[in-house]
Amino acid sequence: MEVVHHSSAFLLPSVAPDHRPSLNYALIVLNQRLPRFTPLLWQHEQHSCGSALMEAPTGCLTKCPACSLTKTLLPSETGMISFRYKPDVIKGDMDSVRTDVVDFYIKLGTKVVDASHDQDTTDLHKCVSFICDFTPDLEKSKLCILVAGALGGRFDHEVGNINVLCRFKDTRIILISDDCLIHLLPKAQNHEIHVLSSVVGPHCGLIPIGMPSRSTTTTGLQWDLSDTEMKFGGLVSTSNIAKGETVTVHSDSDLLWTISIKKSQDSSP
Amino acid sequence: MPGLFPHEDAVAVRNRYKPDVIKGDMDSVRTDVVDFYIKLGTKVVDASHDQDTTDLHKCVSFICDFTPDLEKSKLCILVAGALGGRFDHEVGNINVLCRFKDTRIILISDDCLIHLLPKAQNHEIHVLSSVVGPHCGLIPIGMPSRSTTTTGLQWDLSDTEMKFGGLVSTSNIAKGETVTVHSDSDLLWTISIKKSQDSSP
Numbered sequence: 457m458e459v460v461h462h463s464s465a466f467l468l469p470s471v472a473p474d475h476r477p478s479l480n481y482a483l484i485v486l487n488q489r490l491p492r493f494t495p496l497l498w499q500h501e502q503h504s505c506g507s508a509l510m511e512a513p514t515g516c517l518t519k520c521p522a523c524s525l526t527k528t529l530l531p532s533e534t535g536m537i538s539f540r541y542k543p544d545v546i547k548g549d550m551d552s553v554r555t556d557v558v559d560f561y562i563k564l565g566t567k568v569v570d571a572s573h574d575q576d577t578t579d580l581h582k583c584v585s586f587i588c589d590f591t592p593d594l595e596k597s598k599l600c601i602l603v604a605g606a607l608g609g610r611f612d613h614e615v616g617n618i619n620v621l622c623r624f625k626d627t628r629i630i631l632i633s634d635d636c637l638i639h640l641l642p643k644a645q646n647h648e649i650h651v652l653s654s655v656v657g658p659h660c661g662l663i664p665i666g667m668p669s670r671s672t673t674t675t676g677l678q679w680d681l682s683d684t685e686m687k688f689g690g691l692v693s694t695s696n697i698a699k700g701e702t703v704t705v706h707s708d709s710d711l712l713w714t715i716s717i718k719k720s721q722d723s724s725p
Numbered sequence: 726m727p728g729l730f731p732h733e734d735a736v737a738v739r740n741r742y743k744p745d746v747i748k749g750d751m752d753s754v755r756t757d758v759v760d761f762y763i764k765l766g767t768k769v770v771d772a773s774h775d776q777d778t779t780d781l782h783k784c785v786s787f788i789c790d791f792t793p794d795l796e797k798s799k800l801c802i803l804v805a806g807a808l809g810g811r812f813d814h815e816v817g818n819i820n821v822l823c824r825f826k827d828t829r830i831i832l833i834s835d836d837c838l839i840h841l842l843p844k845a846q847n848h849e850i851h852v853l854s855s856v857v858g859p860h861c862g863l864i865p866i867g868m869p870s871r872s873t874t875t876t877g878l879q880w881d882l883s884d885t886e887m888k889f890g891g892l893v894s895t896s897n898i899a900k901g902e903t904v905t906v907h908s909d910s911d912l913l914w915t916i917s918i919k920k921s922q923d924s925s926p
Contacts, residue, residue, distance in 0.1 A: 623890055
């Protein structure tokens with residue numbers, strides 16, 4: 457069975473060109489308090505898209521369609537606004553963004569998409585849909601969407617954002633906070649998580665989100681699971697420790713993987 | 726605690742907010758802090774031998790053990806500091822709500838509170854609009870919910886299915902003073918806490 461690779465290389469100040477997996481990153485910044493390294497993620501995405509273009513077989517520098525529409529920003533009402541961090545697109549209900557902020561970005565060339573007619577989906581859902589719609593099918597397997605500002609704050613917001621991971625199971629989406637990152641490990645796949653110990657770990661966890669998991673097996677953890685059942689009200693693997701460079705996970709159920717982010721990271725790009 | 730009273734003498738604050746018991750793995754508490762509270766009369770219970778349960782689980786067990794059976798239905802445990810921070814910690818704390826389904830336990834943060842609504846019961850939530858709301862949510866924790874019915878919400882549920890990957894009731898609004906919930910599944914109820922609260926006693 458094919459192995460699905462996961463890496464947190466996007467948290468490094470610069471990514472080695474041969475780092476696996478080779479992905480096209482998109483960044484969504486939500487209208488909440490942002491993790492301290494959001495500027496790093498933003499600058500970083502430009503670099504990773506640029507180097508991928510340089511290595512393209514055709515050798516020509518064309519504008520990657522994924523790059524030009526990778527940054528969707530819902531500006532914080534209290535956050536700083538900078539020319540350096542101009543989003544490509546602002547999309548959402550538009551109910552928590554100030555009109556002067558919207559006008560500011562329109563003048564800079566940002567496209568504004570008002571999706572307030574759709575009350576059944578969260579702002580994050582709308583942004584993820586938007587990015588997926590703009591990604592050609594052939595590129596979708598290389599797409600990785602990073603989301604800053606999805607955790608902490610109101611618990612129902614956090615859960616709504618986690619539910620977006622479950623709704624878009626075939627898309628790599630990583631929620632990032634100051635303390636940790638979270639992404640889905642879809643069921644019945646062999647997952648290989650590359651633990652970059654300079655930026656993440658060792659604290660980690662596996663969570664049976666949505667339904668009990670009859671059987672999960674792991675390697676590389678302090679408390680490995682071996683055909684172990686997990687469910688809320690019973691065992692949920694929290695406060696675990698990633699022991700080495702690689703953690704493998706296989707489960708009959710969708711799981712959330714979460715790992716801590718190291719505090720000593722210098723987040724300025 | 727002194728951090729919440731920046732203009733007061735730290736020692737005076739600590740004396741005012743003396744815990745009856747300190748219990749847990751003792752792996753994240755400074756020894757000088759433990760010694761300080763022992764001198765004030767706090768009982769310290771080292772439970773580091775038990776690595777299968779979280780600190781919160783140990784504390785809830787402790788409180789339940791000390792509560793006479795006749796008093797248990799009137800017991801309500803409030804937990805400060807259970808949310809935010811590391812996500813796996815948060816989940817571990819939420820799992821304690823699921824493990825102690827018959828005990829009222831409320832997790833509280835600056836932004837919201839969370840507690841369990843056990844399945845197959847008629848729940849009536851009294852919304853004190855001076856301190857909580859209106860933003861709220863119902864979350865099918867642990868397994869999909871085939872049927873939930875509510876009243877008092879902006880987007881009420883009516884024999885509605887909820888599950889991760891499908892509909893989860895988040896960003897809902899509590900419209901009035903009372904919200905009722907009945908479900909075939911355990912649900913987490915969460916409601917926002919109003920910011921304008923003056924929290925100093």
